[in-house]
Amino acid sequence: MLEIKNLHARIAEDGTEIIRGLNLTVKAGEVAAIMGPNGSGKSTLSYVLAGREDYEVTEGEILYNGESILEMDPAERAASGIFLAFQYPMEIPGVATMEFLKVAMNAQRKARGEEPLTIPEFLKRVKAAAGTLDMDMAMLKRPLNVGFSGGEKKRAEILQMKLLQPKLCVLDETDSGLDIDALKIVADGVNALRSPDRAIVVITHYQRLLEHIVPDTVHVLYKGQVIKSGDKSLAMELEANGYAGIIEEAA
Amino acid sequence: MNMHAIPQRTSAETALIDAFGERLSLLPGDGEIMVRRDEAIERLKAGLPTKRVESWHYTDLRRLLTAVPQYDGSAKAEVLSPILEGSAVLPVLNGVAATNKLPTLDGVTIQPLAEKLADGSFAAAALDLYGNDDAVGALNTAFVADGYFVDIAAGTELATPLELQNVQAGGQTHVRFPVRIGKGARVTVLERQAGEGTALASSVSQLLVGDDAEVLWLIEQEQADTATHLAQFKASLGKNAKLTLFVMNTGGKLVRQEIIVDAAGEGSVFTLRGVNLLAGDTHTDVTMVLDHSVPHTTSTEVVRYVITDKAQGVFQGRINVAQKAQKTDAKMACNTLLLSDDGEFSVKPELEIFADDVQCGHGATVTEINHDHLFYLMARGVDEKTARGLLVKAFVAEVIEELEDEALVDALEARIETWFATHG
Numbered sequence: 276m277l278e279i280k281n282l283h284a285r286i287a288e289d290g291t292e293i294i295r296g297l298n299l300t301v302k303a304g305e306v307a308a309i310m311g312p313n314g315s316g317k318s319t320l321s322y323v324l325a326g327r328e329d330y331e332v333t334e335g336e337i338l339y340n341g342e343s344i345l346e347m348d349p350a351e352r353a354a355s356g357i358f359l360a361f362q363y364p365m366e367i368p369g370v371a372t373m374e375f376l377k378v379a380m381n382a383q384r385k386a387r388g389e390e391p392l393t394i395p396e397f398l399k400r401v402k403a404a405a406g407t408l409d410m411d412m413a414m415l416k417r418p419l420n421v422g423f424s425g426g427e428k429k430r431a432e433i434l435q436m437k438l439l440q441p442k443l444c445v446l447d448e449t450d451s452g453l454d455i456d457a458l459k460i461v462a463d464g465v466n467a468l469r470s471p472d473r474a475i476v477v478i479t480h481y482q483r484l485l486e487h488i489v490p491d492t493v494h495v496l497y498k499g500q501v502i503k504s505g506d507k508s509l510a511m512e513l514e515a516n517g518y519a520g521i522i523e524e525a526a
Numbered sequence: 527m528n529m530h531a532i533p534q535r536t537s538a539e540t541a542l543i544d545a546f547g548e549r550l551s552l553l554p555g556d557g558e559i560m561v562r563r564d565e566a567i568e569r570l571k572a573g574l575p576t577k578r579v580e581s582w583h584y585t586d587l588r589r590l591l592t593a594v595p596q597y598d599g600s601a602k603a604e605v606l607s608p609i610l611e612g613s614a615v616l617p618v619l620n621g622v623a624a625t626n627k628l629p630t631l632d633g634v635t636i637q638p639l640a641e642k643l644a645d646g647s648f649a650a651a652a653l654d655l656y657g658n659d660d661a662v663g664a665l666n667t668a669f670v671a672d673g674y675f676v677d678i679a680a681g682t683e684l685a686t687p688l689e690l691q692n693v694q695a696g697g698q699t700h701v702r703f704p705v706r707i708g709k710g711a712r713v714t715v716l717e718r719q720a721g722e723g724t725a726l727a728s729s730v731s732q733l734l735v736g737d738d739a740e741v742l743w744l745i746e747q748e749q750a751d752t753a754t755h756l757a758q759f760k761a762s763l764g765k766n767a768k769l770t771l772f773v774m775n776t777g778g779k780l781v782r783q784e785i786i787v788d789a790a791g792e793g794s795v796f797t798l799r800g801v802n803l804l805a806g807d808t809h810t811d812v813t814m815v816l817d818h819s820v821p822h823t824t825s826t827e828v829v830r831y832v833i834t835d836k837a838q839g840v841f842q843g844r845i846n847v848a849q850k851a852q853k854t855d856a857k858m859a860c861n862t863l864l865l866s867d868d869g870e871f872s873v874k875p876e877l878e879i880f881a882d883d884v885q886c887g888h889g890a891t892v893t894e895i896n897h898d899h900l901f902y903l904m905a906r907g908v909d910e911k912t913a914r915g916l917l918v919k920a921f922v923a924e925v926i927e928e929l930e931d932e933a934l935v936d937a938l939e940a941r942i943e944t945w946f947a948t949h950g
């Protein structure tokens with residue numbers, strides 16, 4: 276589903292290269308975990324996948340279902356089924372969450388040639404999704420993420436993911452800032468989305484989340500490259516021994 | 527050479543002076559009123575203000591006022607359906623109060639201004655100009671022909687809003703709305719400035735807000751983008767009076783909206799909120815002078831501009847705090863979203879504070895669309911144009927949603943939608 280080949284990406288503003296020859300393949304139905312120390316380029320990778328303008332791809336390819344997405348803008352990528360749950364979801368004053376959800380869902384439907392949702396159908400879906408995430412509907416009347424706690428923001432990201440039903444889900448440190456109960460709720464939300472035609476990329480630097488969302492593959496990202504890949508036992512090894520050994524081994 | 531020599535008159539100045547000669551015999555009122563008119567036209571004869579006049583620095587009226595249309599008595603304007611359903615509408619059509627359509631409301635006395643000017647019961651001092659650079663006042667005082675005099679009795683609580691509807695049909699119109707709001711009255715007034723054609727409209731609203739009264743006054747200016755709209759809103763607040771003024775400019779080619787408020791009663795509260803949507807080749811100036819004249823008065827001003835195309839926006843906000851006006855609390859903010867490279871915005875906040883125990887502050891920002899926010903919305907599949915629209919609307923919605931009346935919020939948001947549909 277996702278094939279990243281020799282990807283190089285830099286910060287557009289100052290030209291600093293962050294992703295330096297990254298290779299990664301994620302198949303449909305797979306849950307892939309990306310782990311790595313702070314600053315290794317995990318969030319940058321997620322932004323590059325989503326098409327954020329602040330980064331420039333200078334070399335390599337990103338193939339999604341066999342086709343390059345590099346020329347697509349973020350909205351086109353999203354409409355094609357790519358979803359990024361942000362590490363730091365943005366607060367957007369003045370845009371009511373409900374209104375935003377409706378616009379986003381209908382924008383994606385429109386891009387796929389589907390009719391907009393009726394208001395009752397829309398409300399039904401939001402209520403159902405919010406219920407499973409233990410979210411208060413009153414919160415959704417507020418401006419998007421404004422004044423939400425860290426945990427509420429993460430839940431709101433998962434809510435959007437549930438409603439938009441993407442094909443490639445990228446979760447960037449969705450576990451950070453969550454207490455254990457919230458973590459379980461969020462993990463259940465993600466697990467519910469596991470399906471043979473969907474791939475999920477879970478970015479984290481703790482093993483903790485992976486106890487709840489058990490990955491098929493684990494990839495260690497360091498200085499903008501995947502330096503080691505393995506199965507879930509690799510995550511356990513990292514938890515026990517830290518990154519130092521693997522970094523040395525790769526050097 | 528005399529520095530103050532009057533340069534050759536512009537065609538607009540000449541047209542105004544000629545028009546005064548032609549209209550004179552038709553203008554209502556004599557005696558003291560006529561004296562005021564004469565003084566006013568003398569001011570205009572001295573020339574329209576240029577950018578060298580401080581209060582007109584960003585709106586060089588002499589240069590910008592290029593078209594002064596003829597009076598057009600045959601042009602017809604129609605009454606518009608009110609902004610809020612069920613409002614009592616006081617229409618002025620092409621400069622003339624449409625008296626056959628007047629509502630009757632308990633506690634409210636309504637008189638067409640032409641009648642009031644003619645019958646000698648109008649206090650001519652109300653036509654006095656404000657300071658030395660009052661070109662809007664001078665234009666209006668010289669030519670004012672109609673409007674409504676509204677007197678709201680003490681204690682009146684109006685269940686239905688009043689809509690003062692000033693509809694242009696091209697040509698010149700000069701109207702005035704003197705409004706007296708009695709002690710403890712509670713009213714919502716919508717001042718609608720609308721119409722078609724290459725109009726030159728001057729409009730003055732002047733309020734006396736009685737002690738303990740609560741007023742929500744909304745100016746919705748949606749003139750044609752060929753119109754010149756020169757307007758003044760003047761108010762004096764009694765003890766513990768509350769005035770909320772909401773100004774929304776979404777039209778006009780050349781617009782100057784002056785706001786002159788005196789927080790003259792202790793405990794009075796003035797709130798200004800403004801939304802200005804500017805597009806095309808237009809110029810919109812909102813200029814406020816606010817006096818905190820006595821102790822314990824409060825004001826907040828939040829004025830926002832969205833500027834696209836080659837439009838030019840101006841905000842001047844001056845807050846004067848008198849020496850005895852201790853415990854004044856005044857906060858002013860002006861935020862602008864500049865959407866195009868060719869748009870321009872000028873802002874001049876001024877605080878003149880003579881009291882020492884006060885809390886006063888102001889801030890101004892000019893920003894572009896926030897790219898991070900844009901990315902977030904697009905990352906959810908919202909196309910760029912829609913995402914921009916959402917963010918721009920959010921920027922002004924924050925101000926509009928402060929109005930507690932849901933129907934009013936909806937009506938204004940609908941107006942904004944209309945603007946975006948044509949200019950977004």
Ligand SMILES: Nc1ncnc2c1ncn2[C@@H]1O[C@H](COP(=O)(O)OP(=O)(O)O)[C@@H](O)[C@H]1O
Nearest residue numbers: 286293311312313314315316317318319320329
């Ligand atoms: N827009 C940016 N501007 C400046 N530095 C950036 C930017 N994005 C990423 N970086 C830098 O790139 C490196 C990788 O960052 P990031 O992708 O956030 O790492 P991770 O998510 O793995 O912690 C860090 O050193 C970070 O400071």
Ligand SMILES: [Mg+2]
Nearest residue numbers: 317318362448
């Ligand atoms: Mg990160």
